Amino acid sequence: MSTKHPPRSSTPTPLSARLASHPHGAPASAAGKHPAPPCTLVIFGARGDLTQRLLMPALYNLVVDGLLDSGMKIIGINHGERETQAWCEDLHDALQKFAADKASTFHAGKLDDNAWNWVAQRLQYMAGEFEDDDVYQRLAQQLGGNGRDGAQGNVVFYLAVGARFFKPIVERLGKAGLLQQSADDSGPFRRVVIEKPFGSDLASARDLNQHVLSFVNESQIYRIDHFLGKDTVQSILAVRFANALFEPVWRREYIDSVQITASEVIGVESRGRFYEQTGALRDMVPNHLFQLLCMVAMEPPNSFDAETVRNKKAEVFDAIKPLTPDDVVFGQYGKGPAGAAYRDEPDVAKDSRTETYAAARVRIDNWRWAGVPFYLRTGKRLTARHTEISVQLRSVPFRLFRDTPVDALTPNVLTLRIDPTHGTSFDFNVKTPGPVMQIGAVHSSFDYDDFFTEHANIGYETLLYDCMLGDQTLFQRADSIESAWAAVDGVLHPKDGSAVRVHEYAAGSEGPAEAQALLARDGRAWRALTPGESRKS
Template identity: 40%
Template sequence: MASRVIPVAPFDLVVFGGTGDLAKRKIIPALFRRFVAGQFEEDARIIGAARAALSGAEYRTLAEEALKEFSAEYVENSKEVAAFLHMLDYVSIDATGDGGWEELKAKTSTDRVQAFYFSVAPSLFGALAERLHSYQIAGPEARVVVEKPFGRDQETAKALNATLAEYFDETQIYRIDHYLGKETVQNLMALRFGNMMFEPLWNNHYIDHIQITVAETVGVGGRGAYYDKSGAMRDMVQNHLMQLLCLIAMEPPAIYDADAVRDEKLKVIRALQPVAPHHIVRGQYEATDTAPSYRDDAENPRSFTESFIAMRCEIANWRWAGVPFYLRTGKKLRARSSEIAVVFKALGHSIFEGDTGPHRNILSIRLQPNEGIDMTVTVKEPGPGGMRLIDVPLDLTFAEAMAGTDSPEAYERLIMDVIRGNQTLFMRGDEVEAAWRWTDPLINGWEARNDVPKQYVPGSSGPEDALMLLHRDGRRWRDIKA
């Protein structure tokens, strides 16, 4: 089943930080795969820009090595690789000075779609934006893409938004969160608003609670110094998990439109209640015989930064009053797994004699590694001996059900959305600031209390205290499994 590929208009894409890790791992391979899929023609121009003194030919060699390492299609599509590399060029540029900007201007045109990808530190956003305008490189409809972190608190997020707003309108700014590009994340809206069987049940009359889990098996490794300044709350909850919560809890937008969708997400964030300290559990992974602890990886023996966090949240509105949302994310857990589990209420009464119950329908949306959806339903256990009930999943694994479909990876979809001018899957400035407004008091609270994260064993499901977060409510976490 081949999906329909909609070509985009000719474009210039300038990747600032074009020699960096993100460009090599994600951006260049994503563009190559979209080119192979036929989504754009050879008249597109992709320009890397960085401080390194490289020629265009040397940059194409760098890109070719990136494709060999990070794009499985390389061997099978050698002709396409050559055609793709022909579109690439490079400018050695001084982000805070004058070097290279006139050369960049000569390689781009305001007569076509322009996108400027800021794959650099946020401290350089202002300098890049100012020079794009002072050198008259960016046209009136140019688009700028920025990666997280979008600040480290509400104050810095506001300052970052204000810096970008000096040179670009909000309709030109694309704050990218790769989680929103995942096929299953987008299916949340299709699942909710495209199926009659779900939307009438999507409220506190039928749903008992919702769990959102993003678990990783890796530690912070070489990112220790960076991670120790952010932690799981800033690195994952304030953006990725917050976005998942918004999509699962938002009201139906009037139309499927970027601002209509983002208006409803913003309402969810504003309705989030403050979280009491006893509803937050923070943790750090311990050392093992063969692997270092979090503090070893962070090179900070007195670090209070969390590599794991779990919390119980509530949304103060008519739809969700009384329904807890349990969020958790962490490093060095049992399996790499991202899941949203919607746990429905149990039946008030069972008609089956001897049934030990309670049985619950659970809608599980798997984001990674095996994207798909399953619904746990109660059926009769096969065989003689009366009406014995068991819970079994009705499973839809996308890779199996949609075999042969061209399913773009997150960065592929999001970059093409930038070229199309579709902001639906990108965060708006007020949304980012509202998320920090809710997050800041939680961080400030545990810092003021000098809370020490609980230790947990690598390969486990996190600290024991996180289990108690649900046990106190008579509930339990779903198993973390790949």
């Protein structure tokens, strides 16, 4: 059973026409939006993977949508000598390949020369080591500094670098006067974008926050989580608060449990060295999965003002009961139908105990969610790729159907599909045709593609645009970062000093059997990952 709707008939204005109509050669802005204010984007890590795969494609899409001002400039900083033209060519080649491989995230599925030229004209490369003070003096000159003020105009500093460079870069930016802005925010802005990880445990997160906030204030820091840039993630709030059907039952009296899944079919690929130091829990749970949990569990905000929304999220983090080793299951993929074992991956220790799978039972100790378990799982080399949230409602009393051929009633489940398909589905019960009261389970769903024109989106466009506008709604705050790490610190550092056991699972499976046992203790089960199989609990 599915809900269909014809795609919108309106056709977007061709890019060439939009470019031609703009006085500065940039396209007209997307409907209902205006270009971000002019600024200089300084990218530390200009030649890194993040810049090529995510930042530049997102900037390109913003250009196509007409959301960047003609005064935009982009300065890339990286170690190693490189001419600006050569850097441009590297980015162009990467974008062309990306456009061919990721047609659904690129306008028209190919690179438009006019839009790329608009970007290329604004690129400038600067060679230098991130911990060299001279780099920041040269950067100040590039930004129009006059010796008293480290820069002229609006500036966004994007730290697309390893976590070890966060503190030294922010410190040197501060000492060079590059982060100074007026106390009342009336002058040019200075903003710093920091990628995850925001620490590796509670102590390191506190240390990072303390160090960074000694050079900038909280309003200048944009801690970015690309999950929050996904339209389907932002839509969670719309589903909850824009529909009278859902919010009245969005509480412990009606909801039995919530499952949040982020499964991948790929392994660690070339990230073995990084993953050995990180693992699935650190990589996904305190950030991505907890952010999804907050979107599901937060109280209704009075408005979508940034601090109002972030305050409601902070309340959820504060209410999470700290996890213990009994609340989690770790797994590591071994050799299986999907490929080699984790320990056979490049840069992975042959005796590694790093988890590539993590499942957790989370309790939220507040009035709305008392007694409702949130089950989180994430893993690599699993049987299918799914990022979704399944909200299972409580079962209705069976007494009414006790004298009919009904053995059990299928629970109602609302599933919000985030990746790779985008949409919502609902499992519920109806009477089957015939003279006997026989109950049958049905499945109703909608896909975004059936209702809305496809829109190119890497996941960073909204986040970059909001940063330039100064909207921190989708960015994490220091207190929430620390609360998230506090919730898992007892698992990372058990009081008795013992490590959580890591169970093996076959590559291509649904994870370790012990993860099923985690839910079985509560009389529940994970929803199936395998495409085509029943997705019912």
